[in-house]
Amino acid sequence: NPLYAKKCSETIFLNKALQSFWLGHTKRCNHYSKKILQIELLGSHNRLTIQFYAALNAFRAVKNSNGNGSKCAMVKTLYRSAISALRSAAELSPSTFSNKVYLLEAEMLAFERKHQEAKASYAAAITSSDSVGYVHEHGLACELAAHHYKKIGEVQTAIDFFQQSKLCYIQWGSQMKVESITQQIENIQQHPL
Numbered sequence: 150n151p152l153y154a155k156k157c158s159e160t161i162f163l164n165k166a167l168q169s170f171w172l173g174h175t176k177r178c179n180h181y182s183k184k185i186l187q188i189e190l191l192g193s194h195n196r197l198t199i200q201f202y203a204a205l206n207a208f209r210a211v212k213n214s215n216g217n218g219s220k221c222a223m224v225k226t227l228y229r230s231a232i233s234a235l236r237s238a239a240e241l242s243p244s245t246f247s248n249k250v251y252l253l254e255a256e257m258l259a260f261e262r263k264h265q266e267a268k269a270s271y272a273a274a275i276t277s278s279d280s281v282g283y284v285h286e287h288g289l290a291c292e293l294a295a296h297h298y299k300k301i302g303e304v305q306t307a308i309d310f311f312q313q314s315k316l317c318y319i320q321w322g323s324q325m326k327v328e329s330i331t332q333q334i335e336n337i338q339q340h341p342l
Contacts, residue, residue, distance in 0.1 A: 248277035288317030
């Protein structure tokens with residue numbers, strides 16, 4: 150059945166993209182995100198979810214490549230597409246999508262070196278995800294905020310956000326993320342700047 154095969158492909162690509170994102174495999178996440186976004190009959194919630202994680206992944210890819218020009222262009226393209234769709238979705242379902250909008254905005258503001266505005270957006274993302282009980286996205290918002298604070302030299306605030314992130318990941322049940330955050334906390338404590 151062709152429809153069943155398409156649904157299976159959608160599910161596989163979605164799971165592979167999300168798994169790759171959470172494992173920190175930027176190239177693999179990008180690959181599967183592109184594949185799933187090419188599916189014409191992709192469900193709207195799955196499309197929004199992938200757009201969100203694909204845009205966050207693009208920011209990660211730029212950070213990992215020290216601002217390679219083609220990756221910067223990719224970030225802006227994915228961001229514009231994702232933020233537009235997520236803002237529309239947040240108007241209809243703020244509890245589901247507002248935290249995602251705030252987090253993407255924070256990442257773009259940090260990318261543009263608008264540090265004060267980024268801090269406010271990270272705070273809004275953290276508060277929003279916590280208020281609706283999205284513990285994994287709360288942890289992610291804290292983790293990304295920690296990276297931002299570390300980058301701008303506010304080490305103690307970064308450590309505090311990493312610790313908050315770790316607590317979220319413990320609650321979520323992701324031992325892999327707990328270990329990753331623990332390592333990042335140890336690294337920042339040993340080498341503050």
